[in-house]
Amino acid sequence: MKYIDAIDYKVEVGGLPQSSFSDYLAQYDKSNKVILVDENTHEHCLSYLITTFEELAQAEVILLPEGEDNKQLEIAFGVWEALTEYRIGRHDLIINLGGGVITDMGGFIASCYKRGVDFINIPTSLLAMVDASIGGKTGVNLGAFKNQIGVFSNPKAVYVDTSFLSTLPELEVLSGIAEMLKHGLISDADLFSRVAEQINNVKSIDSDLLFACIEVKNRVVVQDPLESGVRKTLNFGHTIGHVIEGHYMNTLKLSHGHSIAIGMLLEAFLSVELASLSQEEYLAIHHVITAVYEIPLFTPADIMAMVDMLDNDKKNKGGKILSCLIPKIGKCTFDIEVNKDLFTRAFKAFQS
Template sequence: MLISDFHTTLVPLLSCVPKQQIFVFVDANTAEHCLPVVVEEYPVLQSAPVLVLPAGEENKSLHTAELAWSFLFEHHATRQAVVINIGGGMVTDLGGFVASTYMRGIRCINIPTTLLAMVDASSGGKTGLNCCGIKNGVGTFSQPMETLIYPAFLSTLSSQDLLSGLAEMIKHGLIRSEKHLRDLMALLPDLDLQYSSVIEDSIAIKKAIVDADFKENNIRRALNFGHTIGHAIEEAYAAEANAIAHGYCVMWGMVAELYLSVIKLGCPRSVLTDMSHLMIEYYGRPMCNCRQREQLITWMLHDKKNFVASNGSDSQPQISFTLLRDIGCPIVDQVVSKEELNEALEYLFSL
């Protein structure tokens, strides 16, 4: 829920929780920029044990989760405990996972502090960490008690992280609402989102899809649009120890997957052209070059989301995508051949 202060929302949420059973997870940046705001408005947290996680995607790991479980044991957290995750998707994914598994599950509250976490990562009930070289390889479906969105936190966010979140909002527009897409375009290039309704609109789009299919058996896969190729690009960056914000990879992945949508489902070419221009202007081009195409395809086959089928006559594994027939019309489980995939990557890298 969108909030304007923490006192009014946290008091009723935590009224039945013993004060010594409230724990806070932050990362180094949100400890500086966000935690003081929450503590000032809700002074009960002054005495709460705070775990400062190391910032960055590379720390969404089993090692960090173990640190967090140890912290809860050392502070005698019981099954009545509540963890408050204050941070971007790294903190809400990892904190949510730790809470959902500590003593078989304790409650948590998410306070997302990046745009991406506000519109995407902190809602929908997916928690997890990167494991065995696989992004989000281990995780749970577990809803937080509440997600509190405080848009003023966006004021200290870098422009890269704002654009990263915007990519997920663009995705929501592409799969569900042309109006949402138009509203977002109207906010570029300043991205002054704090006083706009786009954050609420984007959350509402995700919520409607998640409510229809919580465990991702069907239509929730629409939210994976751009992520099949996007995750592979993210792996390529990680393999070279290059930091890249998740949403950039999603933007690049969406352009390549729009190409597939055009050739396979007849999606209007103008959608691909518009998104390609937007990508070049705001996100630039992915650094991975065409020579890594084989590796990108291998990573796609490893991604747990890509239902891998063989087409009967030969046993070549195939990769399944969510593609678009048009804006607002996603079609899930579209099997793409290696040739088509190569063509889409060729298009992306030729831009």
């Protein structure tokens, strides 16, 4: 097992049976336990959990529809009603077993229900393992606006067991790799190169690499839990990536990581102009991203709609759109004002 100290909880990386999970559950032996799953983690992950830990035999299971378009308040509302029906109280435990949609939404549901119930994350997608399950950002989308409603609230523990990856579709592995590329781009050029190599071997994720990415995420979060400064760097690629993900949520249904990969490419394009990223490094990023993440055909109407959505980015201040840019691979700056004309230019540069 490997351990990481997060803000006020631990992230354990290794097989669940060898982890402290069972000891942890002992604290809740008189409490009700609820497991939140989506359709896929219900099918592929739940039986492993409840057959390995008999303490969970009586747990209530709440099944949610899968997918980003279901990360909505209406779904959270249904879960709050179910929790009420099951008489779940403040001293009970919610276990989020799933990808980032389940860990984000489950954390939000637990944090608002009766003003806060303990929750833990057991991430089952690569993206949730290296990013979403750690750091205390929880929430739901509001229509196409990503994570518009939410709170900072930390899990009591995170257990990362990579055996869950055996059933994760390849496209979802690539989605997770996009966030790993981000960890390299913002903090460590060597890590970026190692993750770029991992793209050629999506069937077997290097556990040291996975751990290194969790460390990057956690290191940044611990320095700035509420995102008043350096944590903003974790949003590299997300100013543009989030509007891409939201805009195509009900049509192309691009995965989160796919959207962020395109967002990183366009924000790297802006970094050449506004942050002195060298042409050579820009081309290296372009090469890695375009080899696997297809860029949608942006029509003028798509571009106009997406640029318009930027007005609602959570990092905006005083009416200004503030983005993260990279002066070089491995270094990230934040709170850089980028006007809408420049964003439009970046989209247009990738129109064909």
